[in-house]
Amino acid sequence: xxxxxxxxxxxxxxxxxxxxxxxxxxxxxxxxxxxxxxxxxxxxxxxxxxxxxxxxxxxxxxxxxxxxxxxxxxxxxxxxxxxxxxxxxxxxxxxxxxxxxxxxxxxxxxxxxxxxxxxxxxxxxxxxxxxxxxxxxxxxxxxxxxxxxxxxxxxxxxxxxxxxxxxxxxxxxxxxxxxxxxxxxxxxxxxxxxxxxxxxxxxxxxxxxxxxxxxxxxxxxxxxxxxxxxxxxxxxxxxxxxxxxxxxxxxxxxxxxxxxxxxxxxxxxxxxxxxxxxxxxxxxxxxxxxxxxxxxxxxxxxxxxxxxxxxxxxxxxxxxxxxxxxxxxxxxxxxxxxxxxxxxxxxxxxxxxxxxxxxxxxxxxxxxxxxxxxxxxxxxxxxxxxxxxxxxxxxxxxxxxxxxxxxxxxxxxxxxxxxxxxxxxxxxxxxxxxxxxxxxxxxxxxxxxxxxxxxxxxxxxxxxxxxxxxxxxxxxxxxxxxxxxxxxxxxxxxxxxxxxxxxxxxxxxxxxxxx
Amino acid sequence: xxxxxxxxxxxxxxxxxxxxxxxxxxxxxxxxxxxxxxxxxxxxxxxxxxxxxxxxxxxxxxxxxxxxxxxxxxxxxxxxxxxxxxxxxxxxxxxxxxxxxxxxxxxxxxxxxxxxxx
Numbered sequence: 352x353x354x355x356x357x358x359x360x361x362x363x364x365x366x367x368x369x370x371x372x373x374x375x376x377x378x379x380x381x382x383x384x385x386x387x388x389x390x391x392x393x394x395x396x397x398x399x400x401x402x403x404x405x406x407x408x409x410x411x412x413x414x415x416x417x418x419x420x421x422x423x424x425x426x427x428x429x430x431x432x433x434x435x436x437x438x439x440x441x442x443x444x445x446x447x448x449x450x451x452x453x454x455x456x457x458x459x460x461x462x463x464x465x466x467x468x469x470x471x472x473x474x475x476x477x478x479x480x481x482x483x484x485x486x487x488x489x490x491x492x493x494x495x496x497x498x499x500x501x502x503x504x505x506x507x508x509x510x511x512x513x514x515x516x517x518x519x520x521x522x523x524x525x526x527x528x529x530x531x532x533x534x535x536x537x538x539x540x541x542x543x544x545x546x547x548x549x550x551x552x553x554x555x556x557x558x559x560x561x562x563x564x565x566x567x568x569x570x571x572x573x574x575x576x577x578x579x580x581x582x583x584x585x586x587x588x589x590x591x592x593x594x595x596x597x598x599x600x601x602x603x604x605x606x607x608x609x610x611x612x613x614x615x616x617x618x619x620x621x622x623x624x625x626x627x628x629x630x631x632x633x634x635x636x637x638x639x640x641x642x643x644x645x646x647x648x649x650x651x652x653x654x655x656x657x658x659x660x661x662x663x664x665x666x667x668x669x670x671x672x673x674x675x676x677x678x679x680x681x682x683x684x685x686x687x688x689x690x691x692x693x694x695x696x697x698x699x700x701x702x703x704x705x706x707x708x709x710x711x712x713x714x715x716x717x718x719x720x721x722x723x724x725x726x727x728x729x730x731x732x733x734x735x736x737x738x739x740x741x742x743x744x745x746x747x748x749x750x751x752x753x754x755x756x757x758x759x760x761x762x763x764x765x766x767x768x769x770x771x772x773x774x775x776x777x778x779x780x781x782x783x784x785x786x787x788x789x790x791x792x793x794x795x796x797x798x799x800x801x802x803x804x805x806x807x808x809x810x811x812x813x814x815x816x817x818x819x820x821x822x823x824x825x826x827x828x829x830x831x832x833x834x835x836x837x838x839x840x841x842x843x844x845x846x847x848x849x850x851x852x853x854x855x856x857x858x859x860x861x862x863x864x865x866x
Numbered sequence: 867x868x869x870x871x872x873x874x875x876x877x878x879x880x881x882x883x884x885x886x887x888x889x890x891x892x893x894x895x896x897x898x899x900x901x902x903x904x905x906x907x908x909x910x911x912x913x914x915x916x917x918x919x920x921x922x923x924x925x926x927x928x929x930x931x932x933x934x935x936x937x938x939x940x941x942x943x944x945x946x947x948x949x950x951x952x953x954x955x956x957x958x959x960x961x962x963x964x965x966x967x968x969x970x971x972x973x974x975x976x977x978x979x980x981x982x983x984x
Contacts, residue, residue, distance in 0.1 A: 629911070629918035692912035699914060739915055752914070860922075 414485045416660040418523050421484065424655025425527040431534060431648030432459050437641025438705075439541040440850075442632035442698055442751040444861045446840025447545045448850025454540040454547070458556045462536035465560030466529050469511050474532075474565035474573045475524065476507020483659035484520035493574060501583045503576040506569050527655065528568075531599050534652075535564050538603025541753035542611040543830075546618075546837055549845045551830040554823045555610075563815050564602055567808060571598050577807060580800050581783035587769075587797025588780040588787050590804035593668075594656035596713030596764030601808050604758020607749065608741075609816035614830050616748030618837050619862040627742050628863040630750065635697050642701040646676055649708050653715045664716055664776055671715045672708065675727030679707020682731025691735065699735055702752040706734035709760040714768035717787045722771040729767075730760045762805045769801030838862055867963040867976060868937045872928040873899060873956040874948040879926045885947035889939045891930060893980040899927035904953065925956060931963055933976050 380386045392408045394400035400408065436455035443451050477493025480486050492509040495502045510516045513525060536559045540552065570577040571592050581589035592598050621627055632638060653672045654665040683703020688695040707727035714726060737755035741747050749755070770789045777787035788794035824830045836844040840858050843849060874882055879896070886894065901923045911918050932940055941958055949955055968978035 627916055629913040629916040631911075631913040631918075687915070691915050692917060694912050696912065696914065735915070742915075860920075863918075 413661055417483045417658065418519070420660025421523045421527050421655060421658055424651035425530050427648050427651025428530040428534065428655065431645050431652070432537060434641045434644030434648060435537045437637045437644065438701060439544055439751050441634040441638025441641060443544050444630065445633035445851060445856050446842060446858045446861055448633070448842065449846045449848055450549065450841035451544050452850065453549065453846055454552050455537055457553065458537045458540060459533050461553060461556030462533045462560035463529055465557040466532050466565070467512060468561055470532060470560045470562070470565040471513065471525055471528065472508060472510040473506045473562070474568040475528065476509035477504060478507065478573045481520045481524060484523055487518045487520040489516055489518060490521065504569065504574055504579065505576070506566055507573055531595055532560050532564050535599050535603040536560055538753050538757050539607040539610045541751035542607035542749040543614050544750050545841065546614060546831050548827055548830055548832050551823050551827040554826060555819065558819050559606065563606065563812065563819060567602055567811055568598050570807070571804065577804055578781045580803065581781050585796060586800040586803070587794055588777065588783045590800050591717070591768055591777070591780060591787055592713045592765055592804065593716045594653045594712045596709060596761045597804055597808050600709045600712060600757040601761030601765065601805070602812050604754050604761050605809055605812040606816045607753040608747070608758055609813055610820055611747050611749050611754065613820050616746065617750070618834055619865050620748045621746060622866045625746060630863060632698060638698065638701055642704055645705060646708060649676070653712060657716070668715045671718060671720055671723035672711055674720055675707040675711035675723045676704050678724045678727030679710070679731040680704035682728045683735055686732050686735050702734050702738065702756050703731040705756045706730040706760040709757055710764040710767060713764040714771060717768055717772035717776050719773050722773070726764070726767045726771065730763055733763055734760055765801050765805050769798030772797060867966060867979070868932060868934060869961050869963050870930045870932065870937065870940055871959040872944050872948070873925050874928065874944070875950065875954070875956060876924050876926050878948045881947045882928070882944055885943040886940065889943045891932065891936065891940050894928055894930040896926055896928045899925045901925055931966065931979060933979060
């Protein structure tokens with residue numbers, strides 16, 4: 352009986368809807384071919400636009416496409432924060448889950464506030480006209496110094512608290528660049544996880560977004576001196592970094608390195624003879640999901656960095672990005688399986704995929720797909736060798752492999768651009784005529800520029816990170832929690848709540864005995 | 867009245883439960899037990915390139931209280947069903963029980979135990 356009532360209801364719905372709409376004048380357009388006509392062009396006489404009105408509409412639409420692209424890819428990059436949170440928490444221990452998650456959660460608002468207060472102004476205050484977003488030229492104040500008759504841009508000075516920049520293009524740029532900054536900011540929370548005082552972290556979160564990241568960012572992306580090496584000293588196109596292997600990832604990786612070195616290894620990480628103990632992450636499934644969220648977000652990260660939906664190179668960028676992630680994961684799986692522990696280590700597969708993504712971030716727009724595959728392949732091996740070197744030779748404890756993934760492969764990505772850029776893209780990049788061409792395609796000077804970029808990043812971020820972490824240590828009475836709190840897990844002493852309340856866990860056995 | 871405690875492989879739990887049911891032992895309690903012992907698991911566990919050994923051995927611990935006449939068949943059932951022949955099959959301990967009560971009825975002694983013929 353019920354079945355028939357349902358059937359009857361469905362029949363009534365269908366027939367009524369046909370009846371109601373059948374005779375109405377405006378015809379619906381189920382295929383879409385007649386939607387969007389001359390009538391939709393803004394014109395004095397509807398349906399009869401003049402040539403000028405058409406041109407204005409076309410220009411508006413071009414910028415609109417670019418802006419929608421920038422915003423949507425920015426939203427994708429924002430979601431990468433979730434990926435970082437899950438990878439870092441999955442690869443650390445259960446007793447620190449609330450603490451690790453909280454760092455990853457708060458770095459987003461803290462970094463954003465720092466970037467809003469002064470980071471954006473320092474990074475982009477002197478960028479000049481925003482080409483793909485409508486050409487607004489209000490961000491034109493760069494602090495420069497003159498050396499050897501050349502002008503070196505050091506930092507911008509327009510747009511503190513976004514003031515004086517009440518412009519749609521600037522706001523789109525702010526959103527996009529803000530989420531990039533937060534990617535950098537969240538990298539050291541991995542290498543310093545499970546022992547970093549939350550108060551110490553919170554200050555860092557503000558400073559990285561306000562000062563550390565924006566200054567180097569200005570040098571490469573904001574019109575600063577590294578980007579001008581091309582027309583000042585004929586070094587290729589200056590330092591070229593399409594989506595941020597150096598600006599974003601290497602900066603985060605170097606900070607992660609300095610921070611982890613200063614804070615020291617976790618209790619139980621090393622034995623008396625210096626050999627490392629395994630400290631297994633408590634949730635590999637969470638880490639894998641985090642890895643996929645990151646890989647998904649990277650489709651915003653790299654293709655979005657065109658800042659233009661109308662720049663159809665974005666399809667090449669997107670495919671290069673996915674291919675490098677595949678070869679990175681493949682290489683790391685095989686390398687562990689065949690040459691290391693004889694197991695296809697899941698946490699290293701995750702690191703390998705991320706390493707491929709980090710490495711292709713700078714060159715993604717300038718290389719062909721075969722080179723992208725090669726760049727990923729190298730990064731998958733590089734990330735493992737780097738992680739082993741950092742853990743076993745340098746004795747620096749990096750629970751999630753952040754230094755190897757972002758620092759080492761960030762550098763590799765920037766250098767790979769200088770090697771493999773095939774000269775098919777980037778005409779006029781950084782104000783230099785001609786396309787971006789790497790060493791293997793005939794322009795050694797581009798490689799030199801890239802080398803300068805990497806060296807500068809290590810020196811500047813390394814020094815700045817050291818100073819900032821030292822000062823923070825003075826303010827908060829050391830950056831590190833007590834050994835007792837570390838053994839019990841940071842969740843209760845630092846955060847006042849457990850990540851997994853009501854679940855019994857053997858907190859002491861999560862820390863290995865240093866033999 | 868005796869208490870039989872058996873530490874068995876977790877992989878043998880279903881076999882033992884079945885064997886006990888076949889000899890009429892339907893009621894017992896069990897817990898997850900973790901032990902430390904000689905079992906060698908070297909090379910099985912590796913994390914981020916470091917091979918490690920947790921040295922924790924998972925087992926099931928069964929506690930069965932039976933009438934004296936049922937002790938031997940219970941022990942025999944476990945001996946037979948929990949055996950793999952490899953080191954680590956476990957142990958059975960038998961000890962006397964001084965008194966027992968059924969909480970619902972306050973019955974004591976053998977009457978307080980489960981009896982299939984009841």
